[in-house]
Amino acid sequence: MLITGGAGFIGSHVVEECLAHNYEVVVVDNFSSGNIDNLSINCKVYQIDINDAHLKHVFEVEKPDIVIHLAAQASVMKSIEDPIADGEINILGTLRLLEYARIHNVKKVVLASSAAVYGNPLEIPIDEEFPLNPLSFYSLSKWSGERYAQLYESLYGLPCCILRFSNVYGPRQNPQGEAGVVSIFINQLLNHEEIVIYGGQQTRDFVYVKDVAKACFRAIESPTTGIFNISSSSETSIDDLFSMTSLLAGISIEPYKYPLRQGEIQNSVLGNEKATNELGWQNIHSLHDGLRETILSYHK
């Protein structure tokens, strides 16, 4: 099995999940945001870019029967600053992987996509049939990857599962830059830093990274293909998230409040019934339990 982006936040949990089920795991990662320390010694690692000509050699040598594609330029801000670099990684890189997967008769491709493809939802919860409206080059490049995968499936019979993740949080999430709000809050609380909340009543759908890793595993085990929301299906406001995190960390800091930033989505929650019914996946961790585990991981 080949996992791209395996040294990243989500990828490293997917690697662990697959190793725990005795899969032989090969990781391709250029370590642009991933970290070698996230990886177990029980997997083989190629430090290369997915657009590197050497990727062809990896397929020839390793002959993977399954590909889980998580490597990506995952920042909305960077995609606006440099749409070409974003497209090269998220569109061209994905296309390259699909083409090698086709040539080498891969049995299943699992592709990481994002709730960002839906844009600003007109109604919630959002199901997989909801009209797409990418509002950044990142969401557009993720959608392009989805469309390439769907065409590879319909033209060549390459079985693909596309997983649209909501807001993923958990251990190993990088708190730098444009990271998930959970890791930002935990870091600020533990370092007793100033905390700023823009808005606070806007809601998001937080899904724990270990549940996401299990969804990737279900997607490779199940014969089903298609598009699936991977989410908690529950809505939490940023204010409530902050209170919960602060309570669990046992640290109380009064955050500075500013108005909601322009362009920010008000409410987002993804329905996960399709993944539950067709992939046999279940979102196990409550936000409370996931946050507790995440905070504990900072003390290890």
Ligand SMILES: NC(=O)c1ccc[n+]([C@@H]2O[C@H](COP(=O)([O-])OP(=O)(O)OC[C@H]3O[C@@H](n4cnc5c(N)ncnc54)[C@H](O)[C@@H]3O)[C@@H](O)[C@H]2O)c1
């Ligand atoms: N974190 C979230 O909340 C979230 C939500 C929706 C979708 N996703 C998607 O999930 C996937 C994983 O995201 P993450 O949060 O773990 O991000 P991450 O940045 O931690 O992981 C991405 C990994 O890919 C590697 N990588 C990046 N560009 C590469 C390239 N050109 N060649 C080889 N390796 C490369 C990085 O080094 C890193 O290890 C991405 O596809 C992202 O778009 C994440």
